[in-house]
Amino acid sequence: MERTALRRRLTWQTGTVTQVREETSTARTIVLDLPDWPGHLAGQHLDVRLTAPDGYRASRSYSIASAWTGEGVELTVEQVPDGEVSPYLVEVLKVGDPLEVRGPVGGWFVWRPEDTGPVQLIGGGSGVVPLMAMLRTHAHAASTTPVRLLYSVRRPASVIYRPDLKDLAASDDVDVTFVYTREAPPGEPRVGRIDAELLAAKAFGPADDPTTYVCGPTPFVEAVADLLVAAGHDPSKVRTERFGPTGGPR
């Protein structure tokens, strides 16, 4: 299945929205039925294309949030104020609507259950989306590979997937740490960014030889990747996914 998927030139396909779920006041999950979907790997993304009545088109990349279980593909979109595409996806798109996508794509920022060695996930804001696909795939495959997630958010209300993360954190193989940059919940005194000290306390160290996946806004990804390399992690085992503007009409 995966083989044929990788051996074919891609074209756009039209899916149907079967469900929408509010995750936070600005982020929502969209469940798509895609009859021609070949399956995907955790961490892959797809491109969404919107076409206006006058023919103007804009496309953007979105990570796949769900593990592939044979049906449906989930995206989670955070609304960017004044954005061209994300406000439509978060506020306008409704169940039953068609949505044009191209994917799955991207074979580098992926985790496969057969990969061995500890996995360190580090996400900022909506950068948790492909990491969630990895956590869900880990659970779906009943993998015992140790996984840690460091998830940086502004405040408790910005946490995407809170109930799912709580459930996953109950597993012995998954360790979840929230890092609050503006406002922490009661009883959690620390407010601040991910720094060397926090990485040393909560993340796998270089001696554990983890594969580390870092995803979020470009400045977040760069800051964290620099800290990891400075702490002695092998740069070839630090994989990044920058959620910067994917821009432009197409």
Add this chain to the structure above:
Amino acid sequence: MSADVPTHLDGNAAAGALRELFAVDVTTAIARCAGCGRTGVFAEARLYADAPGLVARCPGCEDVLLRVVTTPSDTYFDLRGLTYLRLPNTP
């Protein structure tokens, strides 16, 4: 994200555009820069998606590795910054 600092993405973000041109995933291929000779996974190139089209630059020397420009009728694909792309025969 301020407008005057061009921010880049990862080469991985070009996967969709490249998979419309190629039958294989080029983002996991090993690419050799014609400028400085650096070899690395294409997914780790610096991708600028807000230029007209897509421009991928070498993370070592910043030279242009690859450029894709799509017009309503054609796609232009400029690879002059690459000495080679190495792909496995079986994915």
